[in-house]
Amino acid sequence: MDLHVLDSSDDACFVCANILSDYLKTTPQAKLGLATGGTPEAVYRSIIDHKVDFSQVRTFNLDEYIGLPENHPQSYRAYMEKHLFSKVSIATENTYFPIGGGYDLRIKTVGGIDIQLLGLGSNGHIAFNEPGSSFNSKTRRVKLAPQTIQDNSRFFEPGELQPVEAFTMGLATIMQAKQILLLVTGQHKAEILKRVFDGPVSEDCPASILLNHSNVKVIADKAAAEYLTACV
Numbered sequence: 424m425d426l427h428v429l430d431s432s433d434d435a436c437f438v439c440a441n442i443l444s445d446y447l448k449t450t451p452q453a454k455l456g457l458a459t460g461g462t463p464e465a466v467y468r469s470i471i472d473h474k475v476d477f478s479q480v481r482t483f484n485l486d487e488y489i490g491l492p493e494n495h496p497q498s499y500r501a502y503m504e505k506h507l508f509s510k511v512s513i514a515t516e517n518t519y520f521p522i523g524g525g526y527d528l529r530i531k532t533v534g535g536i537d538i539q540l541l542g543l544g545s546n547g548h549i550a551f552n553e554p555g556s557s558f559n560s561k562t563r564r565v566k567l568a569p570q571t572i573q574d575n576s577r578f579f580e581p582g583e584l585q586p587v588e589a590f591t592m593g594l595a596t597i598m599q600a601k602q603i604l605l606l607v608t609g610q611h612k613a614e615i616l617k618r619v620f621d622g623p624v625s626e627d628c629p630a631s632i633l634l635n636h637s638n639v640k641v642i643a644d645k646a647a648a649e650y651l652t653a654c655v
């Protein structure tokens with residue numbers, strides 16, 4: 424894995440956005456895999472600033488909650504509309520979420536994902552592949568780990584119904600992306616990022632599967648990279 428450590432989370436997001444925007448400028452028909460959550464919000468802000476043409480781009484999101492209406496503010500489609508889709512020239516029919524089946528086939532049919540943006544869960548999950556997920560897993564319905572429910576409770580009002588299940592891209596699906604950007608920011612991710620880097624590659628730490636991918640850039644801020652030694 425190719426590690427890039429930046430001074431701040433904004434800088435890390437900026438670097439990520441530059442990589443994605445540069446790719447889109449040379450590859451207008453790019454297929455992008457996208458993440459939600461707190462980490463990539465600034466990436467999307469910066470991509471919008473680049474004024475990239477999204478008219479031929481197709482996007483595949485990593486996951487979607489089960490049990491929330493599509494227009495619920497915490498659905499991942501609503502998140503993407505708010506942070507990116509409503510601000511760029513993308514057609515809704517070119518934006519895909521893993522609901523309704525046939526997701527892996529759809530990705531394969533368009534030629535696969537060119538660049539997959541990933542965040543890292545504090546328990547080592549990528550997408551909603553929680554610890555114990557099979558490395559052979561495809562897109563499917565999953566139960567969220569208690570840690571994930573706890574981490575994501577910050578996005579829900581007190582007393583509001585919070586989903587405990589989701590559809591997620593599988594680990595095998597993610598590994599088929601041609602390039603992966605793992606964006607990790609904040610001191611609270613430092614321990615798990617070290618675990619990912621040090622291995623072992625194990626289903627106990629789903630993100631460790633990325634050690635087996637030949638084209639992964641880890642873009643981290645100093646806080647998240649605190650326990651790593653090899654810095655670029």
Ligand code: F6R
Pocket residue numbers: 457458459460461462463485486541542543544545548549550551
């Ligand atoms: C989101 C996703 C998750 C998040 C992870 C980190 O689509 O797939 O794996 O990337 O939970 O979330 P944040 O960025 O909120 O810390």
